[in-house]
Amino acid sequence: MIHFEHVSKRYSEGHDALKDICFTLQTGELAFLTGHSGAGKSTLLKLIMLMEQPTAGHIQVCDQQLTHLGRHEIPFLRRSIGVVFQNHQLLFDRSVFENVALPLQICGYSPQDAARRVRAALDKVGLLDREKMNPLALSSGEQQRVGIARAIVHKPKVLLADEPTGNLDPLLSEEIMRLFEQFNRVGTTVLIASHDLSLIKRMGRRVMTLRSGRLIADG
Amino acid sequence: MDKRRGAVRVTPRATAAPASKAAPAKRGAEHHKVDLKGHSESWVRNHSEVSRSSLKRLLATPLATFMTVAVLAIALTLPGFLFSALSNLQQLTQGWEGETRLSLYLQPTLSSEEADRFSRTLLLRDDIAAIDYISAEQGLLEFKRYSGFGEVVEALKENPLPAVVMLIPKAQAAKDLGLLRASFEAMPEVQEAILDLEWLQRLDAMLAVAKRTVFVLGLLLGVAVLLVVGNTIKMAIESRRDEIIVSKLVGATDAWVRRPFLYTGFWYGLSGALLAWLVIQIAWMMLKTPAAELANLYHSQIELHGLGVIGSLLLLAVSLLLGWLGAWLSVRRHLREIEPR
Numbered sequence: 001m002i003h004f005e006h007v008s009k010r011y012s013e014g015h016d017a018l019k020d021i022c023f024t025l026q027t028g029e030l031a032f033l034t035g036h037s038g039a040g041k042s043t044l045l046k047l048i049m050l051m052e053q054p055t056a057g058h059i060q061v062c063d064q065q066l067t068h069l070g071r072h073e074i075p076f077l078r079r080s081i082g083v084v085f086q087n088h089q090l091l092f093d094r095s096v097f098e099n100v101a102l103p104l105q106i107c108g109y110s111p112q113d114a115a116r117r118v119r120a121a122l123d124k125v126g127l128l129d130r131e132k133m134n135p136l137a138l139s140s141g142e143q144q145r146v147g148i149a150r151a152i153v154h155k156p157k158v159l160l161a162d163e164p165t166g167n168l169d170p171l172l173s174e175e176i177m178r179l180f181e182q183f184n185r186v187g188t189t190v191l192i193a194s195h196d197l198s199l200i201k202r203m204g205r206r207v208m209t210l211r212s213g214r215l216i217a218d219g
Numbered sequence: 220m221d222k223r224r225g226a227v228r229v230t231p232r233a234t235a236a237p238a239s240k241a242a243p244a245k246r247g248a249e250h251h252k253v254d255l256k257g258h259s260e261s262w263v264r265n266h267s268e269v270s271r272s273s274l275k276r277l278l279a280t281p282l283a284t285f286m287t288v289a290v291l292a293i294a295l296t297l298p299g300f301l302f303s304a305l306s307n308l309q310q311l312t313q314g315w316e317g318e319t320r321l322s323l324y325l326q327p328t329l330s331s332e333e334a335d336r337f338s339r340t341l342l343l344r345d346d347i348a349a350i351d352y353i354s355a356e357q358g359l360l361e362f363k364r365y366s367g368f369g370e371v372v373e374a375l376k377e378n379p380l381p382a383v384v385m386l387i388p389k390a391q392a393a394k395d396l397g398l399l400r401a402s403f404e405a406m407p408e409v410q411e412a413i414l415d416l417e418w419l420q421r422l423d424a425m426l427a428v429a430k431r432t433v434f435v436l437g438l439l440l441g442v443a444v445l446l447v448v449g450n451t452i453k454m455a456i457e458s459r460r461d462e463i464i465v466s467k468l469v470g471a472t473d474a475w476v477r478r479p480f481l482y483t484g485f486w487y488g489l490s491g492a493l494l495a496w497l498v499i500q501i502a503w504m505m506l507k508t509p510a511a512e513l514a515n516l517y518h519s520q521i522e523l524h525g526l527g528v529i530g531s532l533l534l535l536a537v538s539l540l541l542g543w544l545g546a547w548l549s550v551r552r553h554l555r556e557i558e559p560r
Contacts, residue, residue, distance in 0.1 A: 049468070051559050072472070079470035089465050103469040108261030150469070 001027040001158060001189040002048060007057030009043055009213075017043040019213040021057070025191060027157075030184040032200045033193040035210035041193035044210070045160050048191075049081060050074050062157055079107055082151030082188075086163035088143050090135040096122070096146050097131040103154045121153040122146075125179060141172040148176070152183055159183055161192040165199065173199055265478070273482040284490075287451050291491030291538070294444050296498045298437030299534050303499065303526050305430055310524075319391060319419070323384040323403055324411040331355065334382040337408045341384065346399070351385040358383060381410060393420075441541055448487050448545025452480050456553045468559045480550045481543060488542020492535045499534075500525050 002025040009018040018040045025031055033041050046052040048061055050069065059066040062080050069077060082103075090099050100121055104114040122128045125145040127138075135143055144164060151159060161180065165173035177192075177199060184190045194200060200207055209217040277284045325334050331354055338352040353361075358380040363369040388399050396414055403412040456463070463476055503525040510523050526534060 049559075051468075075467070075470045075472045075475075077470075078468065083468060089461070089468070091462055091465060093462070102466065105265075106466060106469060106471045106475055108258065108265065110257075110261065110264070154469075 001025055001029070001062065002191065003058075003060040004044075005058040005060075007047065007054045007059055009040075009047060009052060010055045016213050018047070018054075018210075021215050023208060023215060023218060025189060027189055028184070028187050029206065030181065030190040031192070031206040031208060032203070033191060033208050033210065034195055034197065034200060037195065038212075039210040040213045041195075041210055042162055045083075045162050045191070045193055048158075048160060049083060050077060075106075079103070079154065080157045082154070082156035082159045084144070084147050084151045084159070084161040084164045086166040088147035090143055090146055090150075092134060092136050094134075095132050096127065096135055096138070099135060099146055100131075100150045100153050103150060107154055109154075117153055118149075121149040124152070124182075125149045140167050141169075141176075144168065144172075144176060145179070148179060152188070155188075157189060159188050159190045161190070161194075163194055164192065165194060165196055170199070174202075177203060265475070269478045270482045270485070273479045274486050276479075277483065277486055287447065287487060288490045288494055290447050291444055291487060291542075292494035292498060294440040294447070295491055295495035295534065295538055298433060298440055299495055299499050299526065299530075300502055301433040301436065303503070303524075303530055305426065305433060306530070307523055308426060308429075319388065319396060320415050321386050321388055321396070321400060321403065322413045322415065323386065323409045324413070325382045325384065325408055326410045327355075327381045329382065329408060331382065333408070338384050341386065346389050347386050348389045349387040353383045353385065355380050355382045441537070444491070444538070444541040445545040445548065448484050448542050449549040451487065452484060452546045452549040453553055455480060455483060456550065456557070460557055463554070463557045464559045467557075473554070476554060477547075477550050480554075481546050484542040484544075484546020484549075485539060486542070487546075488539040489535075491542065492538030495538065496526065496531055496534055 002023075004021045004023050007018060007021045008016070010016050021044065033044060035041055043052060047054055047059055047066075050066055054067070061077065064077060066077070091102075097118055100118045101114050104117060109117070119128060119131070122131055125148050127142060127145055127149065130138060130142065130146075135146055138146065144167075148161075148164070151161075159180065164180075165176050168176065173196060180190050180192060181203070206219065207217070208215060325337065329337070334354065335352065338350060341347060341350055355378050359372065359378050362380065363372050366372075388396060390396060390399060400412045400414050403409050459479075466476055503523060507523050
């Protein structure tokens with residue numbers, strides 16, 4: 001599902017964010033990406049999302065070579081990927097429901113179909129009763145769950161999460177991780193960047209460790 | 220049970236994709252299929268939704284929107300009004316154009332029979348297209364009727380007016396007309412031959428200059444409209460930066476992101492055109508009565524017309540185009556800068 005082949009990323013100011021990364025994430029796998037801040041976790045996720053272009057190597061996502069993807073094809077790749085951000089990137093000028101519905105509107109779902117899917121996603125993260133509220137009125141744990149609902153509402157093949165538990169207390173963090181596990185169980189490929197080592201250890205899944213841009217451990 | 224619930228429960232009714240019969244393990248990541256019909260339906264739906272929501276967004280800030288629309292309307296009113304004024308003037312002169320007349324004022328010593336005979340001989344010439352003979356009496360009658368000096372004329376013992384032959388020469392080139400005029404003036408019966416070409420030529424030249432001026436003015440104001448719309452859209456883009464980034468992250472195409480702003484430009488163009496049209500029509504209505512009075516003083520019937528159907532449609536089309544183009548230019552310039560980082 002996700003395949004990295006000798007991928008390097010050097011930013012224009014000369015900083016090497018990733019060096020010669022090779023790994024394969026099988027369809028239906030769940031893996032953690034860990035390392036200190038600045039080790040290259042976010043850069044790796046950005047490469048998958050095509051928010052950045054690699055300076056060397058090849059990346060394959062959902063059977064598509066990203067290096068060959070034209071600018072107009074990027075949106076369609078992104079539609080097959082759900083992303084959860086640390087700062088959850090919610091829009092505060094609209095309700096929880098409208099936030100979650102955004103990917104469906106973009107993909108062109110009919111309003112009825114979209115409403116059903118939005119409610120299903122909100123139900124999944126336990127926020128069905130909050131759909132009319134503004135995300136500002138929610139706690140940060142709830143906001144994060146709205147972000148997760150938005151990431152999975154259109155049933156992406158791949159779910160990426162960048163420090164999804166960054167600002168949450170241990171109990172909430174565990175809850176969020178269990179959610180990701182549930183999505184993985186129904187077939188979604190999940191890659192989670194996190195530096196919460198104790199939590200990762202408890203999950204007992206594949207862990208890839210980055211240090212200053214190199215993959216130093218995988219397993 | 221619970222682990223299947225959220226991801227699977229929505230699929231049974233979304234049966235558009237037969238792939239939903241695939242193995243349960245795949246269902247979680249199942250891709251939504253939108254067929255061609257569904258695609259065009261959703262495209263139409265998106266357009267109507269976006270056009271409505273961008274209008275709503277404009278109406279949510281009525282004062283700011285009105286200010287922008289007023290600026291656009293003023294910029295459109297000026298050239299629109301001047302263009303219609305020019306077309307009124309042109310219509311006024313159209314009756315004379317293309318038929319340059321030569322007026323022969325006959326010698327006052329000629330008797331009316333002699334004058335009549337002279338005009339008849341002119342009929343035989345093949346370089347003249349038409350002839351109108353106005354005898355001295357006829358001229359006096361017309362003068363009495365139209366000048367308002369009827370009583371003064373009554374007091375005169377003699378008719379001071381000469382007989383006039385108005386003729387339309389076949390030749391229309393300025394040089395030929397000059398020669399013709401000279402040859403007529405050389406005739407003993409003719410006291411003076413006057414070409415009424417010159418003032419028409421001057422009027423035409425003035426109209427051409429005015430036309431060009433209005434055109435340049437219109438062009439400049441059109442650019443102003445572009446800039447105003449462009450800048451307004453730029454601010455709208457800036458205020459929706461977060462939304463654009465998030466939309467791009469979840470797979471919005473450039474066209475999708477562009478659409479609300481293009482519709483905003485469209486609405487600006489439409490409302491600017493409507494307001495400008497209203498102002499222009501009101502201005503012409505206000506001018507109608509004084510213009511008619513003025514025309515009356517010249518014993519002429521001037522029918523002022525406003526923009527007319529074609530002019531109105533042209534104003535609308537130009538305004539819509541400018542609104543849309545201004546938005547498009549602004550969107551093209553600023554939207555690419557906003558990429559998720």
